[in-house]
Amino acid sequence: MVTVGLLYPGHSAEDDYPALEARLDGAIKLPVVITSVGEDAHRVDALLDLGRAERLADGAFELAATQPDAVMWACTSGSFVFGPRGARDQASGVAAALGVPASSTSLAFVDALKALGVRRVAVAASYPEDVAQHFVRFLTAGGAEVVSMGSHGIITAAEVGTLETAQVIAMVKAADHPDAEAVLVPDTAMHTLAIVDELEAAIGKPVLTANQVTVWKGLHLLGPVPALEALGTLFAAPAAAPGERK
Template identity: 70%
Template sequence: MATVGILYPGHSAEDDFAVLESHAHPTLRLPVAITTVGEDAHRVDALLDLGRTERLTDGVARLGPTRPDSMMWACTSGSFVFGRDGARRQADDVAAAAGVPASSTSIAFVDALQYLGIRRVAVAASYPEEVAAHFVAFLSGDGVDVVSAGSHGIVTAAEVGRLEPGTVTAMVRAADHPEADAVLVPDTAMHTLGFIDELESAIGKPVLTANQVTVWKGLALIGSVPPIPGLGRLFGAAR
């Protein structure tokens, strides 16, 4: 049994993980602890507050009884706004509090791209342009070439959580670029785990979503990642 503890800010798409747990690999557990949110806003100052160590370590304590093998801070914007070094310190703080390996969604995106051997990407961001620019900078700092970035100006996670699959698919199609080898969808507030194969079929290339790479990285911290049908090329790319 592999148990990946999920630290999730507020309420928007946390049920994505429960749905995946119910039909995925029979030995996968994804317990979720909801971390506190000061203001639900895709704005840099609010996101820096969202990712404070105190908020995360409180969630770590509540996940303790589930005995996780690894732990993930399942928030892209609440990690990349701290920059590369800050995001790694954030993950180290969670690992120290939890006593198990830990990472975050932002770091998971970079590691998943490296695993797949992909360097040129397009970004389909739900965030306002200012916040999306921080994600692009985070990726670029690790050598990822962002050839196109779309921004949809959605301010709250609650609104993102209500997006329908057809809307998400349209966002991915609109963001795709001929020179991109994959499209990234960076918001954990967005439901995606139920239709990643459909997203990839829509554009004919890998699509990496926030909740998908969060689960993948949590499993990678433990050991080998099992193939899970329906989760795209990332979960079928055995090495």
């Protein structure tokens, strides 16, 4: 059994991960450590503070007790605001602290698109417009083309965590675009791991959610990703490990 450790900021949808672990009947372990939060705000200055190295280092120290095989910084906005290089530096710092491979949700989105061979995407963002545009730039730097973006101006992760399934489906449908090959839902504060198949059924194309790609990338760091049911197109077929030909 593999263990993917998760560094998760604050409290909103962290229960998505133990719920998935239970549904998979222990096939993988997903221990969560809550990292410290200064201000719960989808605002660039607050997000730069949220993802600073000291907070991640403290979380990594606590996570070490779970003996993870890989670690994910399970936060999208607290990684993409640093840009691609900054996000890679975050992951490198966590990897060095724990001696295991590490990545983040933002990097996972880029890698998941490449694994699926998808380039043109729509974004269903809970964030305010200015924060969402940071994610658009991050994706663009990773080779994606964002053909449509919907932002919903939700300031706090706590509020995002209260969204009902119908609201999430409505956000995804509103953001979709005829030219988009997939729709991305970039907020780990949103409960999505139990509804990925519903989201895909609503628009008839792949949907990548933050918590979904976080788990996928954690497994991808360790080898070919196993096919898992009810987690959407991304988990429908095994993906090659980093450095392997897909």
